[in-house]
Amino acid sequence: MGALPRETVVDVLEQRLRERILAGRHPAGSYLPPERELADEFGVNRTTLKHAFGRLVHAGLLETRHGVGTRVRDFLRLGGADLLPMLVRHSPDWIGEIFEVRHSIGALIAERAASRATEAQVAELRRLVAAVAEAKGGEDAQLADAEVHRALARATGNRVYVLLTNTLFNAYLPVRSALVGPFEDARAAHDRLAPVVEAVAARDESAARTAAGAYLSATERIMLEGLADTGRGQGGQR
Numbered sequence: 090m091g092a093l094p095r096e097t098v099v100d101v102l103e104q105r106l107r108e109r110i111l112a113g114r115h116p117a118g119s120y121l122p123p124e125r126e127l128a129d130e131f132g133v134n135r136t137t138l139k140h141a142f143g144r145l146v147h148a149g150l151l152e153t154r155h156g157v158g159t160r161v162r163d164f165l166r167l168g169g170a171d172l173l174p175m176l177v178r179h180s181p182d183w184i185g186e187i188f189e190v191r192h193s194i195g196a197l198i199a200e201r202a203a204s205r206a207t208e209a210q211v212a213e214l215r216r217l218v219a220a221v222a223e224a225k226g227g228e229d230a231q232l233a234d235a236e237v238h239r240a241l242a243r244a245t246g247n248r249v250y251v252l253l254t255n256t257l258f259n260a261y262l263p264v265r266s267a268l269v270g271p272f273e274d275a276r277a278a279h280d281r282l283a284p285v286v287e288a289v290a291a292r293d294e295s296a297a298r299t300a301a302g303a304y305l306s307a308t309e310r311i312m313l314e315g316l317a318d319t320g321r322g323q324g325g326q327r
Contacts, residue, residue, distance in 0.1 A: 102131055102141040110150050110161055111179040117163035121151070124159075148175060170253075173260035181316060187260050188313075192305045194257070198241050198250050199285050199301035203294040206244035211290045214240050218286045221272075222279035230272035231265070237282055244289065270315040271308040281307055 109115050121127065128135050142159055145151040149168045153159045164172055177183045206214070217237045224230035235258055242254040261268055272278045281304050288297035 098133060098137055099140045099144070102133060102137060103144045105131070106141055106145060107148070107150065107175070108179065110145070111176065115161045117161050117165070120158045120160050148172070170256045170260075173256065174262050177260055178263040181264055183260075184264065184313075184316060187257060188309050191257050192302070192309065194250070194253055195238070195305050196298045196301045198238075198245055198254070199289060199297040200294045201247065201250070202241045202244035203289045203292055203297035205246045206289055206292075210240065210244040214244065214286045214289060218279060218283050221282060222276050224272070224275040224278075227269040227273040227275075228266075230275040230278045231269050234272060234278055234282060237286065241285070241289065264316065267315050267318075268312045270311040 115121060122130075124135050124138055128138050131138070142151060142153060146153060149164055149172055150162055151159055152162050162168070173183065173187065177187070202210075214237065217233070217240050221230055221233040221237065224233045238254055238258075239251070242251040245251075271281070284300040285297060285304055288300045
């Protein structure tokens, strides 16, 4: 295994500023204190501060105007779904809202796939869902399951569904280990997902939507239980 990357001063400063912004300490539309003041507060030089600002500008949390200052961007009004991993990392409360979208989008994707999938895509779906049952361990099954959903999105023929699916998976990344519950038993994970694939293969749009809804509800329940257990465990360690 390679050495783990070490946090730099810029990494730490970026994290602290990001947490302040997301916690509302610096509200949307407000200007951050002058650079010299912030640099003194954090014990860094202004070059380091500018590097951290640059990352937060790229992330969509700040905007800098020459000669005016650095302002907190109204990311809830102007931001995109690419902010979700950062927001989940800040507060797992976002997961509940992500699950709501996951359920509605996932069911619609299955329905669309049932009406549009080619024979080659159906064959790919069956191969990928079989790989879920053969996975060794929860993490491998979780990744194999994700590939089935990516293939379902591709089978719709709509690239926006593919990007939305990727966005939702990316949003899970900060808490992925707490969401592994539905996949610890690879055979059970396969059996929950296989009816979706078979309904798509049968070109039955209604059955595909129903099967996807059942899959999404069942896995959501197990995932939320895992998150609750993780939260209780962390609370007990404090």
